[in-house]
Amino acid sequence: MNPTSIATVSISGDLAEKLTAIAAAGFEGIEVFENDFLSFDGGPRDVGRMVSDLGLKIYAFQPFRDFEGMPEPLRARTFARAARKFEVMNELGAELMLICSNVSPQSLGGIDRAAADFAELGELAAKHGVRVGYEALAWGRHVNDYRDAWEIVRRANHERIGLILDSFHTLARRSPLEPIASIPGDRIFLVQLADAPKLDMDVLSWSRHFRNFPGQGDLAVVDFVKAVEATGYSGPLSLEIFNDQFRAGSTRRLATDGLRSLIQLGDKVARLETPARSEMPDRAPCLAVEFIEFALDEEPAHELAALFTALGFRQSGTHRSKAVTRWSQGGVNLIINTEKDGFAQSHAIMHGPGVCALALRVADVEATMARARALKVPTFEQPVGPGEMEIPAIRGVGGSLIYFTEPTGDRAHSWENDFLPVEDDSGRPPLLAGVDHISQSMDYDEMLSWLLFYTSLFSLDRIPQLAIADPAGLVESRPLVNAEGSLRFILNGSQATRTLSSRFVSEHFGSGVQHIAFSAPDIFAAVTTMREAGLSFLDIPENYYDDLEARYDLDPDFLERLREHHILYDRDGEAEFLQVYTHVFAQRFFFEIVERRGGYSGFGAVNAPVRLAAQAREARPVTVPRPLRED
Numbered sequence: 001m002n003p004t005s006i007a008t009v010s011i012s013g014d015l016a017e018k019l020t021a022i023a024a025a026g027f028e029g030i031e032v033f034e035n036d037f038l039s040f041d042g043g044p045r046d047v048g049r050m051v052s053d054l055g056l057k058i059y060a061f062q063p064f065r066d067f068e069g070m071p072e073p074l075r076a077r078t079f080a081r082a083a084r085k086f087e088v089m090n091e092l093g094a095e096l097m098l099i100c101s102n103v104s105p106q107s108l109g110g111i112d113r114a115a116a117d118f119a120e121l122g123e124l125a126a127k128h129g130v131r132v133g134y135e136a137l138a139w140g141r142h143v144n145d146y147r148d149a150w151e152i153v154r155r156a157n158h159e160r161i162g163l164i165l166d167s168f169h170t171l172a173r174r175s176p177l178e179p180i181a182s183i184p185g186d187r188i189f190l191v192q193l194a195d196a197p198k199l200d201m202d203v204l205s206w207s208r209h210f211r212n213f214p215g216q217g218d219l220a221v222v223d224f225v226k227a228v229e230a231t232g233y234s235g236p237l238s239l240e241i242f243n244d245q246f247r248a249g250s251t252r253r254l255a256t257d258g259l260r261s262l263i264q265l266g267d268k269v270a271r272l273e274t275p276a277r278s279e280m281p282d283r284a285p286c287l288a289v290e291f292i293e294f295a296l297d298e299e300p301a302h303e304l305a306a307l308f309t310a311l312g313f314r315q316s317g318t319h320r321s322k323a324v325t326r327w328s329q330g331g332v333n334l335i336i337n338t339e340k341d342g343f344a345q346s347h348a349i350m351h352g353p354g355v356c357a358l359a360l361r362v363a364d365v366e367a368t369m370a371r372a373r374a375l376k377v378p379t380f381e382q383p384v385g386p387g388e389m390e391i392p393a394i395r396g397v398g399g400s401l402i403y404f405t406e407p408t409g410d411r412a413h414s415w416e417n418d419f420l421p422v423e424d425d426s427g428r429p430p431l432l433a434g435v436d437h438i439s440q441s442m443d444y445d446e447m448l449s450w451l452l453f454y455t456s457l458f459s460l461d462r463i464p465q466l467a468i469a470d471p472a473g474l475v476e477s478r479p480l481v482n483a484e485g486s487l488r489f490i491l492n493g494s495q496a497t498r499t500l501s502s503r504f505v506s507e508h509f510g511s512g513v514q515h516i517a518f519s520a521p522d523i524f525a526a527v528t529t530m531r532e533a534g535l536s537f538l539d540i541p542e543n544y545y546d547d548l549e550a551r552y553d554l555d556p557d558f559l560e561r562l563r564e565h566h567i568l569y570d571r572d573g574e575a576e577f578l579q580v581y582t583h584v585f586a587q588r589f590f591f592e593i594v595e596r597r598g599g600y601s602g603f604g605a606v607n608a609p610v611r612l613a614a615q616a617r618e619a620r621p622v623t624v625p626r627p628l629r630e631d
């Protein structure tokens with residue numbers, strides 16, 4: 001295992017906060033960014049002591065800019081500047097200086113000139129007992145490819161001078177990875193890692209504002225690390241993230257995410273080998289949503305039970321010892337928890353009525369928990385009643401829980417055994433068949449954290465992110481799906497403060513489940529029966545249906561049925577999607593019912609703005625402008 005490291009520039013906070021969070025997350029070392037050092041109120045020895053007291057090592061001091069290829073008299077001044085920095089490094093306890101390739105218009109090109117500069121700098125470095133690593137910036141004036149940087153290092157031929165590789169510069173420029181294998185591992189002094197979303201923009205702005213942790217972006221960081229591994233390099237893998245959101249986010253959360261990203265990266269690289277080498281179980285396959293638990297007070301709980309009943313659920317169980325009931329239909333299980341103490345109660349006090357826990361049916365509970373622990377996901381335990389079995393759980397979005405169950409054996413049925421069954425004598429066929437997706441709203445700057453959480457722990461993959469227009473601003477919507485279609489999460493976040501998604505977070509003290517979509521084998525029949533039971537659905541404007549008529553060549557009778565049932569429609573080739581929404585419950589969450597026809601794989605994104613506008617209208621008191629009276 002290579003040591004884990006992170007550059008201080010990667011996360012928010014002042015230097016002391018950064019270092020504390022980095023150590024707490026479990027990193028072995030850091031790259032000290034000069035700016036963090038310069039703005040620190042204390043000398044280099046104080047910083048060095050703080051770092052070592054926290055058990056961290058300084059793997060690099062950086063960046064030193066615009067060194068190689070300078071004409072005199074700039075050249076002499078540059079060497080004097082380097083000598084001063086070497087002295088600072090000695091006091092700091094930093095042994096490696098990172099020099100990035102020159103961007104100055106005054107610099108002169110030429111590999112031999114640069115190599116000669118580095119050979120001379122190697123002598124100066126030796127005098128100070130430090131080493132220097134050279135990194136090609138993708139926008140360097142004369143050197144912008146790691147192959148040229150390596151050629152300069154090779155020709156400098158000095159033991160104090162080595163190469164620094166950075167996945168971003170390499171992958172952003174689409175430099176080939178194969179030549180990395182021919183660099184001797186001990187000539188590579190440091191390897192920096194960053195991912196980034198694919199964006200069509202100039203590489204400097206892309207690098208300075210949009211880098212993110214490996215696994216959060218679209219770059220082939222796994223292939224890059226694989227190529228580095230082939231050199232025999234055994235030094236640190238150091239995260240170096242320049243990201244506007246990260247500079248503003250929670251220091252501790254970012255540090256934890258960083259380490260998690262390195263752990264998952266190491267696992268991915270290990271799995272490329274044949275036979276796969278790995279130190280933890282693979283990403284957990286999710287078979288189904290086992291149950292969804294709602295925590296709330298008794299009064300709203302009665303209303304929620306009435307809503308469940310209208311949706312076709314029936315009470316299928318009563319908890320043996322707690323104020324908890326089970327509601328079921330067609331393989332969907334919902335739990336209403338009104339206990340006066342315990343986790344559910346504290347969730348309800350903190351967040352209001354809502355989903356406090358999900359249970360996922362996984363192939364192997366022990367393996368899932370082992371992977372969660374390896375990824376440093378917090379696990380959860382609470383006291384169980386007599387005769388009850390502990391259900392293993394982890395902490396999920398907004399402090400909610402994710403329980404794990406298995407398809408067969410004790411872990412399949414233990415939670416069911418906590419309930420006294422209520423016989424079904426209704427003879428009603430189910431209207432709903434399963435949970436289609438679960439949508440969670442969160443602060444915009446938490447989205448990448450939860451993306452990493454879900455995709456590193458479960459076999460869930462990203463499909464392209466969408467920006468959806470709410471009347472009060474844009475909402476980013478990021479679906480995570482498994483290949484079988486048995487588990488789909490949607491993460492929503494918005495930088496605008498008054499969107500439905502943002503108000504959900506701000507008015508309910510944090511992130512959580514905003515809506516749950518159930519699948520219906522026949523959405524028209526479901527809506528009809530639910531209406532007979534007294535349920536009404538979100539009003540959809542006439543304009544929407546007029547537009548549908550123009551957009552798709554729909555049968556007039558079918559269109560009329562959609563309109564009459566308040567159902568929204570989307571089509572993708574031959575595949576079709578039908579969706580309908582309940583009103584919002586307790587200003588907190590709502591339900592959706594969907595019918596997928598012919599393998600439709602999306603979520604009706606074209607309809608989302610219509611839905612959001614309809615919900616915004618319902619959330620506001622209606623004010624109709626009246627003419628001013630003139631008396």
Ligand SMILES: O=C(O)c1ccc(O)c(O)c1
Binds near residue numbers: 062063137192207
């Ligand atoms: O953006 C920069 O200037 C910069 C500095 C140092 C690095 O290691 C790097 O990758 C980029």
Ligand SMILES: [Mg+2]
Binds near residue numbers: 135166192240
């Ligand atoms: Mg770098």
